[in-house]
Amino acid sequence: MQPDEKYTGSSPQWWYEKFWREDAPNRRKSRYVKAAVGFVIGVALALRFGMSGVAPLFGVLLAGLVAAGDWLLDWRSFRATAVWRGARxxxxxxxxxxxxxxxxxxxxxxxxxxxxxxxxxxxxxxxxxxxxxxxxxxxxxxxxxxxxxxxxxxxxxxxxxxxxxxxxxxxxxxxxxxxxxxxxxxxxxxxxxxxxxxxxxxxxxxxxxxxxxxxxxxxxxxxxxxxxxxxxxxxxxxxxxxxxxxxx
Missing domain, CATH: 3.40.1350 (Trna Endonuclease; Chain: A, domain 1)
Structure with a gap:
């Protein structure tokens, strides 16, 4: 079998970063879904406790917190490989x-x-x-x-x-x-x-x-x-x- 040139000379670190970048759209889609779920839960909680007037605002707040938390987890996961990748x-x-x-x-x-x-x-x-x-x-x-x-x-x-x-x-x-x-x-x-x-x-x-x-x-x-x-x-x-x- 002839070696595939696109793999020749590429380190595991290089491929890891390549796949990480290519997977960015999937991570964003997942984050949007999680934020939407957070919005629904936030609205439901506001209605449950009689705060119907601020229910949408509460939903947006919880959605933002969920999205920020998910981004932070992704960032920490990538940063944890920095020494292995030679970045630090x-x-x-x-x-x-x-x-x-x-x-x-x-x-x-x-x-x-x-x-x-x-x-x-x-x-x-x-x-x-x-x-x-x-x-x-x-x-x-x-x-x-x-x-x-x-x-x-x-x-x-x-x-x-x-x-x-x-x-x-x-x-x-x-x-x-x-x-x-x-x-x-x-x-x-x-x-x-x-x-x-x-x-x-x-x-x-x-x-x-x-x-x-x-x-x-x-x-x-x-x-x-x-x-x-x-x-x-x-x-x-x-x-x-x-x-x-x-x-x-």
Whole structure:
């Protein structure tokens, strides 16, 4: 079979955007139908409560709210794929969320750090509850991310390689910082998932790695229920990390 030229060289992201644009008329038709139903319900409610004089206005108001809500859901659905489509950078999004939630609680966030020739990460978080490394990743919107029998899966593929890499990176970073500061530390690896199907709750824990929605990373860090480091230790670890870890 000869390859169809219109498919050659086209990425899944390109086709996703193409189909999204082509489906716009169908989404608008659906929105009109939903708004019409909202109008009927609004009028019926107004009549039911004896507000016949403003029934049409109430119907129009409810129809507008339904249409706006439906548009918002569509917009959020498309925006949720932005990192996967290359329209936004996951590390920028996560960095803002981390600093916004943790900055006032004594945590420091170092972005783009690496042990030369060995490993690199997007974010290193140091604070009262301990240390975390966070990387960012994105899969296609229909990729199910789950744990079965203790194994990590991305769709039908094993996620062991991804988990092992981040676990080993966290161990390498912890070994370096412990050696240079003489403060024994462990580092917890997190993976911020910007696109893909996570289970209800938005968190999967498998093979030593926690995968979660970016907005939940700060929440997980703050949930550490013990004080592992004092202010002096945090400052020393931060200065050492800034000095010893190269910018990725």
């Amino acid at each position: 950078k996951g590390e920028v999004i996560t960095a803002k969320l981390l600093r916004r939630s943790l900055g006032r609680l004594g945590y420091t966030v170092l972005d783009g750090r690496a042990i030369r020739g060995q490993a690199s990460i997007d974010h290193l978080v140091i604070g009262p509850g301990g240390l975390w490394i966070i990387d960012n990743e994105s899969w296609s919107p229909d990729t199910e991310i789950a744990c079965y029998a203790g194994r990590l899966f991305f769709g039908e593929k094993y996620g062991t390689k991804t988990a092992k890499s981040l676990v080993e990176t966290s161990e390498a970073f912890a070994e370096l910082l412990s050696r240079e500061t003489r403060i024994p530390v462990t580092i917890t690896p997190l993976l911020a998932v910007h696109c893909g199907l996570l289970p209800k709750g938005g968190i999967v824990v498998a093979e030593g790695l926690t995968l979660l929605k970016p907005r939940l990373a700060a929440k997980v860090i703050k949930s550490a229920d013990h004080v592992a480091l004092n202010a002096e230790q945090i400052e020393l670890l931060t200065r050492t990390a800034a000095r010893e870890l190269h910018r990725a």
